[in-house]
Amino acid sequence: MYKFATAIGIEIGRTGINYGVVRQDGAVLWHNRIRYSRQRNKAAVLRKLFDVLDDVLAYAAEQGINPLCIGIGSPGFVDLNTGYVRGVALHIRDWIDIPLAAIVQEKTGYPVFVDNDATLQGYAEWMFGVARNVDDVIFITLRTGIGGAIIINKKLYRGNNNTSGEFGQMTINFKGPKNKWGGRGSLESYASSKVLVEKYNKKIRQQGDPSRVVSSAIPVFERFKDGEREAMEVVEENARFVGIGLGNLVNIFSPSLIVVGGGMSQAGDPYIELIRKATLENSIPFCQEGLKVLPAQLQYDAGFIGAGHFALSMLDGKIP
Secondary structure, three states: OOOOOOEEEEEOOOEEEEEEEEEEEEEEEEEEEEEOOOOOOHHHHHHOOOOOOOHHHHHHHOOOOOOOOOEEEOEEEEOOOOOOEEOOOOEEEEOOOEEEHHHHHHHOOOEEEEEHHHHHHHHHHHHHHOOOOOEEEEEEHHHHHHEEEEEEOOOEEEOHHHHOOHHHEEEEEOOOEEEEOOOOOHHOOOOOOHHHHHHHHHHOOOOOOOHHOOOOHHHHHHHHHHHOOHHHHHHHHHHHHHHHHHHHHHHHHOOOOEEEOOOHHHHHHHHHHHHHHHHOOOOOOOOOOOOEEEEEOOHHHHHHHHHHHHHHHHOOOHHH
């Protein structure tokens, strides 16, 4: 595949859809974002996806760009061979049993390839971001749900049925709360952004000041940077839980780099340093030799960049 070949990359995210025109060498020729309405079910998200396709195809025609294919990063488990989304998504109701590649191909006429969103974020960071040229990488995405990707010996590890990287379902307390899959005490139930917000608001309500209650993790991290006691307590606890999970992964895979992605990774260096410290405290010294823990570089662009490059690779007969 020549380096100026282009594809449309799309990431179906938590609050909206990120998309763009991506070149084989990782260059982004154009990108945009569309937010969901209040309704977040399968039908509503597919309507937004069709709006995205109309927008990006109109841009490509206007600019004389001829994309070769379309890549889509979707939440949930995906059949890599057929582009069929088996499910599920925490934030989209009924996001299950969707022949997504076939739906989009029928609308556009382009070859369409679909993969898990977190996998494609990690793939993009490894190909074009902070993990470029690193042989063994763990990528973790911290957000409402926790997932990730694994690179072993310069190859994306997919596991059985393309289902690897579900780091959020790792048990870190066998007496903890049950999750949707029947397990107990998962990392996600202790360290997601949703749980961080819930714990912070509980502390604030106990203080009797409902005006300081928050609806997202962003103001919690801002108050953490400002030194607010309640914010510091919940953020430091969150980083300890993340470090326990990552420490387990270090002991199993012994990577040379951990990349922290997702919205929470943008909280800044002090938060990443807390995670790094907790990871080292919870892993074997021999397994952590030379280990670096860094924030993702591509941030919100990683998903659609990874999707575009993934699609070009699949079109070329190469499964990333």
